[in-house]
Amino acid sequence: MKDIRAELRTREMLTSMAVYALLVLTIYGAALAQVGDTLQVIQFAGGLLWALIVFTSLLGLNRSFSHETESGCLEGILLAPIDRAVVFLAKATSNLLFLAVVEVIVLPLFFLFFLSGAELAATTPMIALPLFVGTVGVAGVGTLLSTMTIDTRGRDVLLAILFIPVIFPLLYACVSATTVAFLGVEGTFGTFWTSCAVAAVYDVIMIATAWGLYEFVVDA
Amino acid sequence: MNSPSTHTGARGTLERLLPVALIVGAVLVAVDVVWTFTLAPLVQGAQLSEPTVIGGMQVTTKLLLSQKIFYLHVPVAVASFAVMAFAAFFAVRFLMTKDRAYDVRSKTAMEVVLVFIVATMISGDLWTYFEWGVWWVWEPRLTTYFILMLLVIGYFILRNAIDDPERRARFCAVFGIVAFIDAPISFMITRLVPSSIHPVVFRTDSGLPPMMLIPFLLGLFGMLLVAFALYRIAHRINADALEVEELKRALEEQDAQASRAAADEALGRLRATGAHMMAGDADAAPADDDSATPRHDATATDVSQAKED
Numbered sequence: 001m002k003d004i005r006a007e008l009r010t011r012e013m014l015t016s017m018a019v020y021a022l023l024v025l026t027i028y029g030a031a032l033a034q035v036g037d038t039l040q041v042i043q044f045a046g047g048l049l050w051a052l053i054v055f056t057s058l059l060g061l062n063r064s065f066s067h068e069t070e071s072g073c074l075e076g077i078l079l080a081p082i083d084r085a086v087v088f089l090a091k092a093t094s095n096l097l098f099l100a101v102v103e104v105i106v107l108p109l110f111f112l113f114f115l116s117g118a119e120l121a122a123t124t125p126m127i128a129l130p131l132f133v134g135t136v137g138v139a140g141v142g143t144l145l146s147t148m149t150i151d152t153r154g155r156d157v158l159l160a161i162l163f164i165p166v167i168f169p170l171l172y173a174c175v176s177a178t179t180v181a182f183l184g185v186e187g188t189f190g191t192f193w194t195s196c197a198v199a200a201v202y203d204v205i206m207i208a209t210a211w212g213l214y215e216f217v218v219d220a
Numbered sequence: 221m222n223s224p225s226t227h228t229g230a231r232g233t234l235e236r237l238l239p240v241a242l243i244v245g246a247v248l249v250a251v252d253v254v255w256t257f258t259l260a261p262l263v264q265g266a267q268l269s270e271p272t273v274i275g276g277m278q279v280t281t282k283l284l285l286s287q288k289i290f291y292l293h294v295p296v297a298v299a300s301f302a303v304m305a306f307a308a309f310f311a312v313r314f315l316m317t318k319d320r321a322y323d324v325r326s327k328t329a330m331e332v333v334l335v336f337i338v339a340t341m342i343s344g345d346l347w348t349y350f351e352w353g354v355w356w357v358w359e360p361r362l363t364t365y366f367i368l369m370l371l372v373i374g375y376f377i378l379r380n381a382i383d384d385p386e387r388r389a390r391f392c393a394v395f396g397i398v399a400f401i402d403a404p405i406s407f408m409i410t411r412l413v414p415s416s417i418h419p420v421v422f423r424t425d426s427g428l429p430p431m432m433l434i435p436f437l438l439g440l441f442g443m444l445l446v447a448f449a450l451y452r453i454a455h456r457i458n459a460d461a462l463e464v465e466e467l468k469r470a471l472e473e474q475d476a477q478a479s480r481a482a483a484d485e486a487l488g489r490l491r492a493t494g495a496h497m498m499a500g501d502a503d504a505a506p507a508d509d510d511s512a513t514p515r516h517d518a519t520a521t522d523v524s525q526a527k528e529d
Binding site for chain 1: 363371374378382383390393395398405
């Protein structure tokens with residue numbers, strides 16, 4: 001898709017997202033400066049990680065359509081004789097890729113800054129599953145909502161106002177699954193799988209809804 | 221347009237029934253409240269540290285007066301879910317028909333939802349404070365309902381942020397449907413998450429004694445009627461507002477057309493004068509002052525250009 005090619009040329013979005021994520025990490029550093037004990041940090045590391053992802057993706061989603069309006073591209077895409085749903089899938093996929101790349105950059109930094117002294121549970125790699133499911137949902141819902149808010153007054157704030165409540169159930173499930181994986185206590189993995197299942201169901205419902213409704217958002 | 225003539229009959233009856241619905245609803249709710257405080261038995265709460273005498277009876281558990289909130293809280297909450305379902309339904313209808321009347325209905329229903337959600341939040345918050353001892357817990361039902369409130373508020377912020385009425389209607393319908401997805405989640409969550417403190421009330425085997433069940437049901441139907449009447453009243457206002465807005469636009473269009481016609485006419489007259497002057501220019505120009513001559517020339521060239529066009 002042309003988004004990726006454009007991004008490879010400018011690197012504008014990735015840079016700003018990565019730097020923003022780094023700044024959020026810095027703020028965490030100040031917020032947690034008095035906690036000290038890394039063992040405690042592990043207990044809410046899942047929440048911190050997801051707060052980071054949500055804020056960074058908000059920034060990215062805002063930007064992903066601003067190119068389109070600046071260069072009048074969206075009209076061009078819509079003129080092409082393809083289904084609106086395909087446009088949605090393409091946009092959502094490119095958003096998903098951006099988010100994934102940013103997560104790949106940010107995740108090691110997160111571990112480096114906050115969990116380097118901690119004894120990680122053996123199950124820590126399992127956070128990949130909620131991360132994946134969550135990112136898919138964020139990209140899907142975010143694509144729909146950012147298309148809606150792109151031409152409105154105060155779009156940055158509006159996207160946050162609409163996006164955060166809609167994404168909340170997903171966020172909740174993902175945080176719970178991630179925290180279980182971080183703690184790695186035997187016998188709590190029922191929660192892990194339930195949360196992942198809830199998040200996946202949410203993804204399916206939301207993406208199906210967004211897919212079906214996208215036509216009405218970009219129409220005319 | 222939704223062929224208003226065919227609906228007039230049904231709508232007329234509805235409008236006539238409206239005050240009746242409102243009064244019956246209000247009476248039912250009032251009966252519910254009175255019954256709640258007079259006839260419905262108190263609910264046994266936590267064990268007291270020592271037996272106390274309340275109202276001439278020795279009791280060993282705390283009698284929960286705050287449980288009375290239940291008789292209002294649940295009907296209001298159920299009404300908010302019901303109206304929200306209508307809001308989403310009208311949003312779907314709008315997307316199918318593109319009839320702005322449905323947009324107005326959806327918006328109206330959302331307004332009623334907001335009122336009921338706020339009422340639920342207030343009564344529920346009193347409950348959490350007096351029963352659970354805290355003002356707020358991040359408990360599944362409370363959280364999802366809180367999110368529902370944020371979504372409805374977001375809906376109105378979205379409405380205010382878009383100027384073009386056609387696009388506003390479309391986007392709001394889409395967001396209304398997306399927001400509604402949370403409503404069944406919030407409704408079902410006390411059943412899905414067994415660890416939730418919030419009790420599952422709405423079920424067939426509620427086990428409530430008749431003295432408690434009857435006022436509850438009265439309150440429930442009363443509140444639904446009140447919700448319906450509120451919706452209809454608000455809808456009447458909003459539909460009138462839409463009509464006024466459309467009339468205003470039509471008037472403005474007419475005005476614009478009239479002024480455009482006037483402008484066209486004036487232009488025509490100007491051209492005629494210009495042509496006339498150009499004809500007269502040949503002998504008039506030499507006699508004129510030096511300062512006036514360029515202006516005449518300009519008019520003449522303008523007119524000749526206009527003719528070429």
